[in-house]
Amino acid sequence: MPKRDNISMSVIRRLPRYYRFLNQLKKEGVTRISSTELSAKLGLTASQIRQDLNCFGGFGQQGYGYIVEQLAAEIGRILGVEHNYHTVLFGAGNLGRAIAAHMDFEALGFHLIGIFDTSPQKIGTVIHGTEVMDTAIFEEFCQKDKPEMAVLCIPRTAVEATVDRLYPLGVHNYWNFSHYDISMKYPDAIVENVHLNDSLLTLCYQISNFKKPSAGIPAEKSKTE
Amino acid sequence: MPKRDNISMSVIRRLPRYYRFLNQLKKEGVTRISSTELSAKLGLTASQIRQDLNCFGGFGQQGYGYIVEQLAAEIGRILGVEHNYHTVLFGAGNLGRAIAAHMDFEALGFHLIGIFDTSPQKIGTVIHGTEVMDTAIFEEFCQKDKPEMAVLCIPRTAVEATVDRLYPLGVHNYWNFSHYDISMKYPDAIVENVHLNDSLLTLCYQISNFKKPSAGIPAEKSKTE
Numbered sequence: 001m002p003k004r005d006n007i008s009m010s011v012i013r014r015l016p017r018y019y020r021f022l023n024q025l026k027k028e029g030v031t032r033i034s035s036t037e038l039s040a041k042l043g044l045t046a047s048q049i050r051q052d053l054n055c056f057g058g059f060g061q062q063g064y065g066y067i068v069e070q071l072a073a074e075i076g077r078i079l080g081v082e083h084n085y086h087t088v089l090f091g092a093g094n095l096g097r098a099i100a101a102h103m104d105f106e107a108l109g110f111h112l113i114g115i116f117d118t119s120p121q122k123i124g125t126v127i128h129g130t131e132v133m134d135t136a137i138f139e140e141f142c143q144k145d146k147p148e149m150a151v152l153c154i155p156r157t158a159v160e161a162t163v164d165r166l167y168p169l170g171v172h173n174y175w176n177f178s179h180y181d182i183s184m185k186y187p188d189a190i191v192e193n194v195h196l197n198d199s200l201l202t203l204c205y206q207i208s209n210f211k212k213p214s215a216g217i218p219a220e221k222s223k224t225e
Numbered sequence: 226m227p228k229r230d231n232i233s234m235s236v237i238r239r240l241p242r243y244y245r246f247l248n249q250l251k252k253e254g255v256t257r258i259s260s261t262e263l264s265a266k267l268g269l270t271a272s273q274i275r276q277d278l279n280c281f282g283g284f285g286q287q288g289y290g291y292i293v294e295q296l297a298a299e300i301g302r303i304l305g306v307e308h309n310y311h312t313v314l315f316g317a318g319n320l321g322r323a324i325a326a327h328m329d330f331e332a333l334g335f336h337l338i339g340i341f342d343t344s345p346q347k348i349g350t351v352i353h354g355t356e357v358m359d360t361a362i363f364e365e366f367c368q369k370d371k372p373e374m375a376v377l378c379i380p381r382t383a384v385e386a387t388v389d390r391l392y393p394l395g396v397h398n399y400w401n402f403s404h405y406d407i408s409m410k411y412p413d414a415i416v417e418n419v420h421l422n423d424s425l426l427t428l429c430y431q432i433s434n435f436k437k438p439s440a441g442i443p444a445e446k447s448k449t450e
Contacts, residue, residue, distance in 0.1 A: 012427060012430055013423070013427055013430075015426070015427075016420070016422065016426035016427060016430075017420075017423060019426065020422065020423070022403060024401060040271045043406065043409065044410075063439070076424075078430070078434075079426050079429050079430045079433065080429045080430060080432065080433025080434070081426070081429060083429065083433060084431070085429070086430060092241070093327070094322065094323040094326040094327045095323045095327045096317065097323065098319040098320045098322065098323030098324075099323075099421075101319040102318070102319045102320045102421075102426060102427065103421060103423075106427050108256055108422060108425045108429060109425070109426065109433070110425065111428030121426060133445065147262075148432070148433065149428070151422065162430070173397045173428065173431075174427055175424070179245060181268065182435065183268075184268065190428065190431045190435055192424055192425070192427055192428035193430065194419070194421065194424055195241070196324075196327075197241065197245065197328070197329075197333060198238070198241035198242060198334065199400070199417055199419055200247070200328065200330070200333045200334070200400060200417070201240070201244065201304050201306070201333050201334065202237060202238055202240075202241060202417055203242035203374070203400055203415065203417035204304050204306060204310070204334030204335065204400065205237055205240060205241075205305060206237075206302045206310065206398075207305065207308070207310060207373070207398050207415055208304065208308060208376065208417045209269060209304025209305070209335070210415055211304075219291035
């Protein structure tokens with residue numbers, strides 16, 4: 001696959017939306033969609049969508065639109081959903097349990113192969129079919145199962161030591177729910193942060209500052225991307 | 226408070242990071258910090274930070290830096306963390322329970338006053354001190370407790386009907402974990418979306434396309450904002 005490293009994060013962050021939406025259309029039995037219809041439903045301009053897709057070679061035909069199944073499959077390939085990257089989750093607390101049970105990792109390019117925790121109360125329990133193991137055996141586990149991605153649902157204070165342990169074992173990709181900034185120490189690591197606190201504070205800001213008796217809230221306020 | 230509706234979302238999304246970081250410094254006993262030190266620790270340029278803070282009137286003094294406690298308090302006020310917006314959470318499944326138990330709503334401008342679900346198995350259970358109530362009594366609950374924000378941890382298919390019910394009752398602000406686009410139907414609503422699937426797909430893209438034998442990954446890859 002060609003390496004694409006000159007594409008802006010804003011374009012990349014729109015791809016999952018396209019993918020999600022096209023899969024939904026596919027489910028509904030829609031076979032073809034014009035860029036105008038697609039743009040209306042996605043709240044983007046048709047030219048934006050064309051521009052985004054052109055970064056990856058362009059799809060669809062002028063005046064004919066996109067073939068839903070084809071485009072979904074193509075975007076899936078661009079995203080890399082077929083990879084099933086071996087994934088481990090650290091931290092079987094409230095959040096970790098929810099993430100393990102709630103997320104459809106398989107549909108999103110990952111395969112959850114192990115959950116790790118330090119608490120004796122949690123070790124041995126099963127979350128959504130996956131056993132919680134003792135972090136003490138992680139080195140051994142790695143030799144056999146070679147995880148490539150780690151979901152970090154552990155407290156901020158524990159993240160640095162955990163990454164210091166995981167990185168030399170070949171785990172260089174992280175879905176990080178803590179506020180610890182992994183990239184500062186490991187600039188090569190691929191990190192996707194989910195900062196729930198920041199998201200809630202952003203909402204607080206918007207309520208506090210955009211609240212109005214009538215309409216006219218800036219359109220971009222509802223965009224997470 | 227002056228209404229600030231001309232500030233870009235990129236600036237707004239950096240505020241929680243400043244806030245979080247300054248509070249951490251405060252905890253560590255740091256009383257003053259130069260914009261250079263602050264920028265190094267945050268991975269932003271000093272001029273970016275000055276520019277951001279200037280949107281809100283500017284703080285700090287050339288050559289003296291920022292007084293940590295003052296700046297934290299000021300950003301807290303800008304964010305509106307003192308508001309304690311009455312908040313309800315819909316959906317006591319894995320994700321809803323985790324969010325209710327994991328988030329420190331009080332510190333982030335919100336006060337969780339009720340959790341609602343339709344499942345008889347969940348109604349009556351208690352999550353982190355808050356009872357799960359039957360959604361059937363929500364209208365009655367609203368008359369007494371006047372919630373202003375709703376956290377939506379319900380499936381996409383249930384969101385439209387829920388918002389159709391909540392909006393006329395005065396709940397116009399949403400922290401939305403589903404992929405249903407509330408703003409399409411309610412452009413006045415203030416919505417902050419958390420799209421966990423999209424976040425995971427973005428990580429998948431980055432692993433699939435940025436993976437390299439050596440360093441040189443674009444710096445912006447690790448930014449969620």
